[in-house]
Amino acid sequence: MLAAIFVLTVLVATYSLFHLYQRHTAKPKGPVSVISNIKPIDKSFRWDTTEPEKIRPFVNKKDFRPNMGIKNLAAQPEQWLLIEDTYREVTTKKRDITSSNVDKTIQINDSPRSQLAAREYYDSCINFFLMRYPQYFVKKGNQVYNKINDDYVPASSAGEDPMALYLALARTMEEDVVVFLKDDPNDHEMEYTLRSGITGFPSGFDPSDNHDKVISEIHDVVPQYKERLKLSMGRFFNRLQPSDLWVRFNWTIQTHNQHYNLRLNHGHEGESIEEIKFEDIDFENGCFLRCERQVLTRLPKSGANIMTVRTYLTPISKIKQEGLADELCRAIDALPTDLGFYKRRPAWGTAVKQYLNL
Numbered sequence: 611m612l613a614a615i616f617v618l619t620v621l622v623a624t625y626s627l628f629h630l631y632q633r634h635t636a637k638p639k640g641p642v643s644v645i646s647n648i649k650p651i652d653k654s655f656r657w658d659t660t661e662p663e664k665i666r667p668f669v670n671k672k673d674f675r676p677n678m679g680i681k682n683l684a685a686q687p688e689q690w691l692l693i694e695d696t697y698r699e700v701t702t703k704k705r706d707i708t709s710s711n712v713d714k715t716i717q718i719n720d721s722p723r724s725q726l727a728a729r730e731y732y733d734s735c736i737n738f739f740l741m742r743y744p745q746y747f748v749k750k751g752n753q754v755y756n757k758i759n760d761d762y763v764p765a766s767s768a769g770e771d772p773m774a775l776y777l778a779l780a781r782t783m784e785e786d787v788v789v790f791l792k793d794d795p796n797d798h799e800m801e802y803t804l805r806s807g808i809t810g811f812p813s814g815f816d817p818s819d820n821h822d823k824v825i826s827e828i829h830d831v832v833p834q835y836k837e838r839l840k841l842s843m844g845r846f847f848n849r850l851q852p853s854d855l856w857v858r859f860n861w862t863i864q865t866h867n868q869h870y871n872l873r874l875n876h877g878h879e880g881e882s883i884e885e886i887k888f889e890d891i892d893f894e895n896g897c898f899l900r901c902e903r904q905v906l907t908r909l910p911k912s913g914a915n916i917m918t919v920r921t922y923l924t925p926i927s928k929i930k931q932e933g934l935a936d937e938l939c940r941a942i943d944a945l946p947t948d949l950g951f952y953k954r955r956p957a958w959g960t961a962v963k964q965y966l967n968l
């Protein structure tokens with residue numbers, strides 16, 4: 611009898627231990643997001659002394675035709691969203707632009723999936739800032755206190771209006787975002803559609819025109835898109851996983867100082883572009899290398915693909931000081947004619963090269 615009780619006790623204990631072990635070691639359900647577990651930045655980090663990343667995509671570039679140009683960033687997920695010494699100025703600018711141009715800059719489709727994706731994006735960003743920059747973002751009840759901007763935003767998307775959440779993000783981060791979903795995730799032939807976005811800094815297009823459009827329609831204006839990009843982009847978006855993080859850069863030159871621009875930066879079909887005279891350009895304060903740092907991943911719950919877009923405006927005079935004048939002249943000349951027209955090279959090309967060669 612004693613032996614039977616002993617065996618039963620051992621069996622029950624083993625069974626309970628096994629379940630306890632399983633509970634603690636079982637993998638979380640669903641795909642794990644690369645941006646869900648982030649190391650805090652070094653305690654010595656100061657936002658106002660952190661120089662912006664030097665994005666110079668034209669340096670040593672061999673082929674200037676449009677291409678995917680994606681690089682793997684999954685080993686450095688903490689590089690998803692950046693805080694640099696431009697933070698206060700740029701987020702303030704974005705707050706003002708988005709709040710006074712809501713219809714142009716913020717769109718959210720009202721289907722439940724799109725709303726879920728918008729909420730998931732909000733939570734991912736806020737949790738990222740809490741994990742990565744604990745010295746600047748602090749949870750206080752159901753709010754997060756942003757010490758840099760002396761501002762409060764909701765700690766969670768629960769119960770909040772998605773539009774208010776996107777406006778809160780627009781004043782909290784320099785990055786813009788596009789969020790895109792496929793109506794039938796199992797249909798490999800089907801394209802992704804832009805279902806929401808925060809575009810405080812459009813580079814010469816109206817973001818509201820792209821809302822609810824598929825990727826190929828949005829890229830219709832991009833030279834060589836059909837021949838060189840469409841197929842690879844379709845495959846890329848189908849395969850993108852929450853564990854992936856990819857980065858790509860683009861560049862152009864603009865002869866004004868605006869972050870928010872709905873038309874000026876592009877050449878449009880049929881347009882005859884007038885050359886700008888050298889003396890009409892302010893090379894110290896009104897001529898910039900404009901680069902975008904675009905980072906792509908997939909959100910695990912909604913299955914939405916997202917691309918964050920961080921805009922850098924660097925004075926052309928700085929590029930010259932860095933000793934990159936020859937390299938930039940080479941790049942300007944190397945752009946294929948159609949892409950050059952798209953970037954308005956006929957307007958600024960000659961004058962900018964003249965300045966760089968001085």
Ligand code: HEM
Pocket residue numbers: 676677678679680788789790804813815820825828829832839843846858859860861917
């Ligand atoms: C791997 C993904 C992507 C690639 C390879 C790509 C490629 C390109 C290229 C080559 C251009 C021409 C300007 C440039 O040199 O960059 C462009 C422009 C544009 N793309 Fe994409 N794109 C991607 C994702 C997206 C997504 C997801 C959206 C929005 C849903 C988007 C929206 C736009 C818009 C609005 C423009 C025109 C404005 C501009 O030139 O700045 N792109 N894209």
